[in-house]
Amino acid sequence: MTEYANDFSEYATDFSPSEMIVTAGARQLENKKVIFAGTGLPMVGITLAQLTHGPDIIPVFEGGAVGPTLNRSLPLSVGDSRTTSKANFIQGLNSSFELTQRGFIDVGFIGGAEVDPYGNLNSTMIGNFPENYMNPDIRLPGSGGAGDMSCSCTYTILIVQHELRRFVEELQYMTSPGHLDGSPDARKNAGLQGKGPRRVITTKALMGFDDETKRMKILATMPGETVESVQAATGFELLVDENLYEFEPPTKEEIRLIREDIDPTQIYCKR
Amino acid sequence: MEWTGLSPDDAREKLEQKDKSKRDKRMSLTEAVKEFVKDGDHVGVGGFVNSRPPVAIAHEIIRQGRQDLSLAFQSAGLVPDYLMGAMAIRPDHFSISRLEFAYVGHEYAGTSSMLRYMTENNKIVIEDWTNYNMSTRFKAGSMGLPFLPTRSGLGGDIEKCNRSQYIKCPFTDRDILLVPACHPDVGIIHVQEADIYGNCRIKGQTFTCPEMAMASKNVIVTCEKLVEHDVIATEPTRTSIPYFAVDAVVELPFGSFPGLCHDIHYYGKTHLEYYKGLTNGFRKGVVEPLREYFDKYVFGVKDTDGFIGLMPYEQLKYARQVESRSLHLQQGLQEPGA
Numbered sequence: 001m002t003e004y005a006n007d008f009s010e011y012a013t014d015f016s017p018s019e020m021i022v023t024a025g026a027r028q029l030e031n032k033k034v035i036f037a038g039t040g041l042p043m044v045g046i047t048l049a050q051l052t053h054g055p056d057i058i059p060v061f062e063g064g065a066v067g068p069t070l071n072r073s074l075p076l077s078v079g080d081s082r083t084t085s086k087a088n089f090i091q092g093l094n095s096s097f098e099l100t101q102r103g104f105i106d107v108g109f110i111g112g113a114e115v116d117p118y119g120n121l122n123s124t125m126i127g128n129f130p131e132n133y134m135n136p137d138i139r140l141p142g143s144g145g146a147g148d149m150s151c152s153c154t155y156t157i158l159i160v161q162h163e164l165r166r167f168v169e170e171l172q173y174m175t176s177p178g179h180l181d182g183s184p185d186a187r188k189n190a191g192l193q194g195k196g197p198r199r200v201i202t203t204k205a206l207m208g209f210d211d212e213t214k215r216m217k218i219l220a221t222m223p224g225e226t227v228e229s230v231q232a233a234t235g236f237e238l239l240v241d242e243n244l245y246e247f248e249p250p251t252k253e254e255i256r257l258i259r260e261d262i263d264p265t266q267i268y269c270k271r
Numbered sequence: 272m273e274w275t276g277l278s279p280d281d282a283r284e285k286l287e288q289k290d291k292s293k294r295d296k297r298m299s300l301t302e303a304v305k306e307f308v309k310d311g312d313h314v315g316v317g318g319f320v321n322s323r324p325p326v327a328i329a330h331e332i333i334r335q336g337r338q339d340l341s342l343a344f345q346s347a348g349l350v351p352d353y354l355m356g357a358m359a360i361r362p363d364h365f366s367i368s369r370l371e372f373a374y375v376g377h378e379y380a381g382t383s384s385m386l387r388y389m390t391e392n393n394k395i396v397i398e399d400w401t402n403y404n405m406s407t408r409f410k411a412g413s414m415g416l417p418f419l420p421t422r423s424g425l426g427g428d429i430e431k432c433n434r435s436q437y438i439k440c441p442f443t444d445r446d447i448l449l450v451p452a453c454h455p456d457v458g459i460i461h462v463q464e465a466d467i468y469g470n471c472r473i474k475g476q477t478f479t480c481p482e483m484a485m486a487s488k489n490v491i492v493t494c495e496k497l498v499e500h501d502v503i504a505t506e507p508t509r510t511s512i513p514y515f516a517v518d519a520v521v522e523l524p525f526g527s528f529p530g531l532c533h534d535i536h537y538y539g540k541t542h543l544e545y546y547k548g549l550t551n552g553f554r555k556g557v558v559e560p561l562r563e564y565f566d567k568y569v570f571g572v573k574d575t576d577g578f579i580g581l582m583p584y585e586q587l588k589y590a591r592q593v594e595s596r597s598l599h600l601q602q603g604l605q606e607p608g609a
């Protein structure tokens with residue numbers, strides 16, 4: 001993981017939850033790596049990383065664009081024409097997922113409505129599965145490419161809203177496999193590639209996964225949060241890393257970049 | 272195995288019988304839909320979410336009315352939302368019985384209220400896949416193979432609600448997933464350029480349009496601009512879909528609007544969000560505004576000219592101006608009504 005070079009010494013005092021998430025996401029990205037980005041905050045995070053410590057980050061969008069520069073304002077979709085500006089290679093969905101399956105993608109950003117202790121995600125339905133699959137209580141949009149990224153990216157970073165009803169011991173439906181049941185070689189035995197989720201970023205904490213049990217653990221608390229407050233918003237027991245620390249708030253420069261250069265019209269980063 | 276659309280054997284047989292001659296395939300959209308979209312058809316929806324969605328073709332299908340269509344696509348927004356919206360308003364006139372898909376929604380503009388309405392009220396049969404699963408299914412179809420192996424869409428619950436099959440790979444001894452080919456009765460695709468024979472040039476991302484075209488029994492193409500055959504023949508490596516896969520060519524500028532068409536126009540955000548808002552209202556029980564929308568914008572017009580004719584010029588102009596420009600050149604442009 002990147003040692004975040006703290007070039008900007010002054011911390012911002014005024015920042016929104018989504019700006020905190022974007023900053024945390026950007027700081028997890030290593031320079032010169034290939035990042036598969038979904039719509040929304042990951043697009044802001046990648047651009048922020050490119051403008052700070054990661055000028056040689058290579059974004060890939062599932063619509064088919066490889067290595068573009070997002071200089072036409074933020075895309076509204078992973079199939080947006082804005083994902084193609086100055087791209088090195090453009091094909092289609094088969095191509096971008098074949099790249100993923102082959103192993104070209106280092107990091108995938110994915111999200112979901114529910115997450116369990118092993119980083120498995122649900123973005124399909126709320127209700128009884130399989131009984132009520134055809135008529136769920138709430139139908140969510142579906143896998144899209146998340147189910148593919150979770151299967152084949154070298155590792156994934158999850159962004160989930162930190163609420164009790166979303167951090168659950170058991171998912172109502174598993175759309176994107178993480179560490180499955182946490183057993184050794186669970187992913188390999190299921191036919192999956194890649195190492196699964198490495199980080200979970202929320203407005204309350206930066207989390208990772210225990211090497212042995214593959215259960216989620218708190219690595220750092222976000223500004224203003226404590227282990228207790230993070231646990232109180234989580235529907236399962238979180239482990240706590242022995243080197244727990246308090247996450248550095250966004251710097252003034254990071255916030256300036258987000259507000260002035262990356263997302264001035266607040267498409268994704270609400271203030 | 273119960274095939275939706277054509278079985279691989281039927282798809283092969285139909286293609287052997289097909290007239291593959293290089294002939295002028297121009298026709299009106301009304302004629303094309305009349306000839307190639309039948310009740311009960313399995314329809315492959317081209318584009319990706321709201322990029323190059325075949326909106327004009329979807330509107331024409333709705334106007335003519337069909338029953339029991341099934342839809343196959345990876346990720347889509349406007350097209351399934353228009354089709355499900357029409358079914359919600361006039362089920363006696365138009366209906367869908369089944370969706371095979373990975374995602375219905377509008378990304379930045381939110382989830383699909385029509386998908387919620389149809390599923391939560393048990394009005395439609397669904398089959399979930401991942402994006403790559405669906406792309407692979409079209410690719411298998413395009414290759415004349417009954418299935419392809421993939422390492423996507425396994426390990427979780429998706430494989431439990433679709434027709435994929437786990438096997439042990441005979442070479443590695445590891446589990447791998449097989450997904451069945453998808454051969455739609457008709458593929459509906461919007462592109463930037465085509466010649467009169469149906470050779471298509473897609474600009475920007477191809478999504479899975481070429482694979483879908485090659486897999487489908489019939490293909491209706493709408494294009495922004497009809498180009499001379501010589502243009503195609505001078506640089507044939509740029510042809511995304513060859514003519515003999517295409518059955519109808521319809522020149523229809525703004526055939527994707529209010530979706531995006533790469534290099535031609537950006538999203539018609541104002542109108543897209545307007546329609547999206549009406550579907551949100553419908554799900555919450557406010558029925559009339561959605562009905563009025565269809566009466567005005569779909570049933571109330573004869574064709575796409577009529578639909579686009581109802582769009583304020585400022586919205587079309589903005590969508591054209593803002594497309595494919597750097598931030599610097601976008602300065603001073605303001606979305607009308609936004």
